Amino acid sequence: MREDAFGWLRRIRRTLPAVVYGVLLTWIVCACAVTAVHAQQPDPAGIATGDKTNAVDAGGNAFVVTEPTDKADPDFAAKKKAFDEYQAQAAKEPLAIKLADSVGHVRIATNFGWTLNTGYLVLFMQAGFALLTCGLVRKKNAAHLMMLNFAAYVFAFLAYWVCGYAFQFGAVAVNAAPAGLGGTPTLNHFLLGSGQWGFLGGRGFFLTGPAYDAGSNVLTLFEVVFMETAGYIIVGSICERINFWGFLLCEIFVGAFLYPIFGCWVWGGGWMSQLGATMNLGHGYVDFAGSSVVHAVGGFCAMALAVVLGPRLGKYGPDGKPRAFPAHNIVFVVTGTFILLFGWMGFNPGSTLAATDLRIGVVAINTNLAAVAGAATSIVLWYFMFGKPDISMGCNGMLAGLVAITAPCAFVGPNAAVLIGIIAGGIVCFGVLFNERVLKVDDPCGAVSVHGYCGWFGAVAVGIFADGTYGSGWNGVGPATYLGKAGQGVTGLIHGDTSQFLLQLGGATLCAVYAFTFTFVVFKLVNAIVPLRVSPEAELEGLDVPEFGMLAYPESGDEVSAAV
Amino acid sequence: MKLIKAIVRPNKVDDVRDALAKLNIEGMTVSEVRGHGHQKGHTTIYRGKEYNVSLLPKMEIETVVSDHEADDVVRAIMGAARTGEIGDGRVFVMPVADSFKIRTGESEPA
Numbered sequence: 001m002r003e004d005a006f007g008w009l010r011r012i013r014r015t016l017p018a019v020v021y022g023v024l025l026t027w028i029v030c031a032c033a034v035t036a037v038h039a040q041q042p043d044p045a046g047i048a049t050g051d052k053t054n055a056v057d058a059g060g061n062a063f064v065v066t067e068p069t070d071k072a073d074p075d076f077a078a079k080k081k082a083f084d085e086y087q088a089q090a091a092k093e094p095l096a097i098k099l100a101d102s103v104g105h106v107r108i109a110t111n112f113g114w115t116l117n118t119g120y121l122v123l124f125m126q127a128g129f130a131l132l133t134c135g136l137v138r139k140k141n142a143a144h145l146m147m148l149n150f151a152a153y154v155f156a157f158l159a160y161w162v163c164g165y166a167f168q169f170g171a172v173a174v175n176a177a178p179a180g181l182g183g184t185p186t187l188n189h190f191l192l193g194s195g196q197w198g199f200l201g202g203r204g205f206f207l208t209g210p211a212y213d214a215g216s217n218v219l220t221l222f223e224v225v226f227m228e229t230a231g232y233i234i235v236g237s238i239c240e241r242i243n244f245w246g247f248l249l250c251e252i253f254v255g256a257f258l259y260p261i262f263g264c265w266v267w268g269g270g271w272m273s274q275l276g277a278t279m280n281l282g283h284g285y286v287d288f289a290g291s292s293v294v295h296a297v298g299g300f301c302a303m304a305l306a307v308v309l310g311p312r313l314g315k316y317g318p319d320g321k322p323r324a325f326p327a328h329n330i331v332f333v334v335t336g337t338f339i340l341l342f343g344w345m346g347f348n349p350g351s352t353l354a355a356t357d358l359r360i361g362v363v364a365i366n367t368n369l370a371a372v373a374g375a376a377t378s379i380v381l382w383y384f385m386f387g388k389p390d391i392s393m394g395c396n397g398m399l400a401g402l403v404a405i406t407a408p409c410a411f412v413g414p415n416a417a418v419l420i421g422i423i424a425g426g427i428v429c430f431g432v433l434f435n436e437r438v439l440k441v442d443d444p445c446g447a448v449s450v451h452g453y454c455g456w457f458g459a460v461a462v463g464i465f466a467d468g469t470y471g472s473g474w475n476g477v478g479p480a481t482y483l484g485k486a487g488q489g490v491t492g493l494i495h496g497d498t499s500q501f502l503l504q505l506g507g508a509t510l511c512a513v514y515a516f517t518f519t520f521v522v523f524k525l526v527n528a529i530v531p532l533r534v535s536p537e538a539e540l541e542g543l544d545v546p547e548f549g550m551l552a553y554p555e556s557g558d559e560v561s562a563a564v
Numbered sequence: 565m566k567l568i569k570a571i572v573r574p575n576k577v578d579d580v581r582d583a584l585a586k587l588n589i590e591g592m593t594v595s596e597v598r599g600h601g602h603q604k605g606h607t608t609i610y611r612g613k614e615y616n617v618s619l620l621p622k623m624e625i626e627t628v629v630s631d632h633e634a635d636d637v638v639r640a641i642m643g644a645a646r647t648g649e650i651g652d653g654r655v656f657v658m659p660v661a662d663s664f665k666i667r668t669g670e671s672e673p674a
Contacts, residue, residue, distance in 0.1 A: 324613040386609055393611060433612055 017249055017526050021256075040186040046214030049182040050108030052100035058358070063100050111180040111354040112218050118350025119222040121343050122229065126153050128339030129232045133239065134552075135332025136392060136445045138325055140542020141240045142552030148235045151244070152251050156231035159255030160224050163205055167191070168227075168260035168268045169219060170201025170210075175269030175476065180354025181218055186210035196274040201264050222350065223263075226294050229347075230259045233298030236447030237306040241313075241539050244547050246532035250305060250523070258518055259297055262511060266293050272507055276477035282463075282500030283482075283490050284475035285507040288363075289351035291407030291458025292511040299452025300515035303441060308523045309532060311442030313539050322436045325444070330391050337395040341371055344402050348409045359410050359470050366409045367402065370421035374401020377425025385429075393429060396446045400428035403451055404458040411466035411490045420461050424454045456508045463504030466492035565660040565672060566634040570625045571597065571653040572645040577623045583644035584627065587636060592627040603651035622653060628660055 043049050055063035065086035068079035090097050130149035134142050171190040175198070177183040187210055191202030204211025207220060231254045238247070265272040266287055276284035287293050316322055327333055348367040349360040378397025379389040401421035408420060431449030435441045441448065471489030473479030482488040483496060491497035492504075526532065533539075538546035545551060572580055577594065584592065598619040605618030629637050638655050646652055663672040 322613055324610040324615040326610045326615075382612075386612060388609065390609075390611055436612075 013530065015245070017530060021249070021252060040188065040210070042186045042210050042213035042216070044212045044214060049214050050105035052097060052104045054104035054108050054179070054182065055100045056107065056356070063103070107356055108180070108182050108215075111356060112214075114355035115181060115218050115222050115350060115353050118346035119225050121346025122222075122225040122350065123343075125225075125340050125343030125347070126228060126232065128336045128343055129235070130336070131332040131339065132336030132395070133232075133236050133445050135329040135336060136236075136327045137240055138542070139328040139553065140544060142328065142544065143548055143550055144543035145235070145239055146552065147244070147548055148239060148242075148247055149232055151248065152231045152235060153228055155248050156228055156251040156255035157224060159252040160227050160260070161207055162256060164227060164255045164257075164260040165207060165211065165220050165223065166202065166204040167200050167257075168263040169216075169223065170203035170205075170268070171198050171264070171270075172201070172219075172268050174198065175274055176267065177269075178215070178219060178353045180352070180356060182215040184213065184215045184219060186213055187216060193271065196271070196278050198264065198268070198270040198274075200261060200270075201268050219353070222353065223267075226290060226347075227255055227259045227263070229290075230254055230294050230298035230301070233295065233447050233451045234302040234305055236445030236450075237302035237441075237443040238309055239444055240543065241309055241533050242305075243532060243534045246526070246530070249526060250301075253519070253522060254298075254301060258301060258515065259294075262297055262514055263293050266507075272510075273475045275503060276475050280499065281503040282497055283471065283477040285503055286411070286462050286466075286471070286474060286490050286500070287407045287459055287507075288410045288462070289348045289406045291403060291405075291455045291461075292508050294455075295403045295406060295451040296455030296459065296508065296511045297515045299448050299450070299455050300512045301519040302443070303448045303452055304516045304519035305523060305532075306441050306443055306448065308520065308527050311440065312444070313536060315442050316440060320440070322440075327392055333392055333395055337398055340399060341368075341402065344371070344406075348406060352410070362470075363409045365414065366412060366417035367405055369414055369417040370401040370405030370409075370424065371398050372401070373418045373421025374398050374404070374425040374428070377401075377422045378429050381426065381429050392446075393432070396428050396432065396450050397425040399450045400424040400454040403454040404461060406455075407458040408462045408465055410470055411462060411492075413467055413469075416465040416467070420458070420465065423461075424457060427453050427457055452512065456512050459508035459511065460501075460504050462490065462492060463497075463501035464492045464494060466490045466497075466500065467495050468497075565628050565630055565663055567626060567628050567658045567660050568634065568637055568641070569656040569658070570641045570645065571599070571622050571655075572625065572641075573647070573651065573653065574621055574623045576645045576647075576653075577625065579644040580625055580641050583640040584637065587633070587640055589627055589629060589633070589637060592625055594626075595624045597622050597624045601651075601654065620651070628663055 053062070053064050065083045067083050068076055070076065073079070126149065130146055133149065134145040137145055170187055172178070173183060173185050173188040174190065175196060177185065187201070187203045189202045190198040190200065192200035203209070204216065210216070211220065231251055234250060234254065238250070264270040266285055267273070272285040274284055275281045312325070314323060315325070344367055345364060349363045352360055352363070375394050375398035378400070379394045382393050383389045401424045404420050404424035405417055409417070412420070428446065428449045431453045432446050435443050435448055443449070468488045468491040472482065472487045474490050478488065480486065483491060491500060493501040523532065534543060534546065570580065598621055600618055600620050603620060605616050605620060607614050607616055627637070634657060638657060641655055664670070665672070
C-alpha cells in the first residue's frame with residue numbers, strides 16, 4: 001500500500017503530544033540535577049547496608065540503644081540509664097557488638113530477598129492480566145489486547161525510570177523510610193513541599209545518584225511492578241477501540257505523573273500519610289498494599305479514558321440497550337485469574353517490605369479469604385439474578401475481593417476479610433450492570449467496577465474493620481500507646497476509631513476524584529489535538545491487522561499459504 | 565456424476581462416514597459450517613445481556629459419486645444422519661460436468 005506524500009507530516013503531527021511530554025520531562029530532570037545535593041552517600045554495591053542498627057527483636061526493640069537527646073522528655077532519666085548500661089555492656093563484650101553487625105546485615109539481606117521475590121510474583125501478574133483481558137474480548141482484537149498489555153509494561157516502566165520513582169519515593173526517607181530495607185537514607189528531598197507536608201519527591205531521577213543504591217533498587221523493583229498494575233488496569237476499559245500511539249501516551253502519563261503523585265502522598269512520606277501527626281486523624285491515611293494507590297487510581301483513570309473514548313461501535317443499539325460481545329476464550333479468562341491470584345501472594349504479603357515482619361502469614365490468609373468470598377458471592381448472586389452463574393463474573397468477583405482486601409489485609413481478622421470479600425463481590429456485580437446500563441460507560445473487562453469501585457471500598461474498609469492488632473506506630477502515630485492502649489495499632493470504626501474512618505472515606509474519595517479528573521482533563525485535551533480512537537473501519541475489522549499487521553490466530557488461507 | 569452435499573449435525577459425521585464406507589465411498593470433503601433451516605436458535609446470556617444464537621454449528625460433507633450410486637448414497641446418508649428432531653439437516657444433489665484426478669491427470673467418466 002503506497003503512502004501519499006504527506007504520511008511523514010501526519011506522523012509528526014501524531015507524535016506532537018509525545019514531544020511536548022519529552023520536553024517537559026527533560027526540563028524537570030535538568031532542574032533537579034542542578035539542585036541535587038548529596039548529603040548521604042548511596043551504596044550501589046550493597047557493602048555498607050545492614051549493620052547492628054538494623055538488628056531488632058520480634059517485638060521491634062532495637063539491639064542498639066540510642067542516646068536520648070530531649071532533656072524535656074519525662075522518660076529522659078530512664079532512657080539515659082538504659083543508654084549508659086548499653087555502653088558499658090558494649091565495652092565489656094566487643095565480640096557481641098561485631099556479631100550484632102552481622103545479624104543486622106542478615107536481617108536486611110532476608111528482607112531484600114523477600115521484597116525482590118514478592119516483586120517478581122507481582123511482575124508475573126502482567127501475564128495473568130494479559131490472558132484475562134485477551135480472553136474477555138472478541139477474537140479479532142486478541143493480538144491488540146496482548147500488545148497493549150505488553151507495551152504497557154515496557155513504556156510505563158521507562159516513564160517510571162525517568163521521573164516516576166523520583167516523584168513517588170524521592171523523599172521517602174523523610175517520613176516513611178523502609179526500615180526493613182536499610183532505610184534508603186539518600187532519598188531525602190521533596191521537590192514540592194517539605195517536612196510533613198510533602199507533595200512530590202525530588203531525588204533519584206533516571207534512578208541515578210541517590211537512587212543508584214542497593215536498598216533503593218530493591219524498593220524500585222517492588223514499587224515499579226505496583227505502578228505497572230495501575231498501568232495495565234486501564235487496558236481493560238479502553239481496549240478494542242484505542243489506537244496504539246494514544247495508548248502509549250496513556251501509559252507514560254500513568255507511569256510518570258498520575259500514579260507517582262498520589263503514591264507520594266500516601267507511600268512516599270507525603271502529606272496524606274502524615275495527617276495523623278499533623279491533624280490528629282487516626283494513623284494518617286492508611287493503605288497497606290494499594291486498594292486506592294494502585295487499584296482505584298487505575299480504575300478511575302480507566303473510567304475517565306472510557307468516557308473520553310466513547311463506547312465501542314455497536315455496543316449500544318438504537319434503543320440504547322447494551323449488546324453482548326461475548327468473550328472469545330473463557331480458558332484464558334480463568335487461567336489469567338488464577339495467575340493474578342498467585343501473583344497477589346506477592347502483592348499483599350510483600351507490602352511489608354520485610355520477611356521479618358511476621359504479619360505476612362495473616363496477610364496471605366486474609367488475601368485468600370477475601371478472594372474466595374468475592375468469587376462465591378458473584379457466582380451465587382449472578383445465579384439468582386440471571387438463572388446461571390457467569391464464569392467471567394465469577395472471575396471478576398474473585399478479583400474484586402482481592403482488590404478490596406488489598407488495603408485492609410494487614411489490619412483485619414479472618415471474618416472481616418470474608419465480609420470484605422462478600423461486599424466486594426456484590427459491588428462488582430452491581431457495578432458492572434450500573435456502568436453498562438445506567439452510566440453507559442463501555443468497559444469491556446469490568447476494570448472500573450473491579451478496580452475503581454472495589455478499590456475505593458477497600459480503602460474505606462480499613463477505616464471500618466481494622467482491629468488494632470497490627471500497625472502500632474504506623475506513620476509515626478502513637479508508637480507507645482494509641483486510644484489509651486499500649487501497642488494498639490491501626491483501628492477502624494467498629495473497634496472505636498472514628499477519625500480513621502472519616503480520613504479513609506475522605507482519602508479514598510480524593511483518590512477517585514484525583515484520578516478521574518486529572519486523566520479526563522489531560523486526555524480530553526489530547527483527544528482534541530490527536531484522536532485517540534481508531535477509524536470505524538479498523539474497529540469493525542478488528543484492530544489486529546490495521547494496528548499491527550498480524551492476526552492473533554492466523555487462519556489458514558492467503559496469509560499463511562506461503563509459509564505452509 | 566453427481567455432487568452430493570449433506571449438511572448434518574456435528575455428532576453425526578462419524579455415522580455418515582461409516583455408512584459411506586460400507587458403500588465403498590472413500591473420497592469426501594468435510595467442513596464446519598453454520599446455519600439453520602426451520603430450526604430456531606436459542607437465547608443465551610453473557611454478563612447479564614441476552615442475545616440470540618441462530619446460526620447453529622453443522623458439518624457439511626461433500627462427495628462426488630457416479631450417477632448409478634447416487635440414490636444409494638443419498639439413502640445411506642439420510643439413514644445415518646436422521647434423529648427425528650428438527651435440525652437433522654438436508655442433502656442436496658447436483659450434476660457434475662467433469663472431474664479430474666490431480667496426481668495422474670485422468671478424467672473420470674461422466
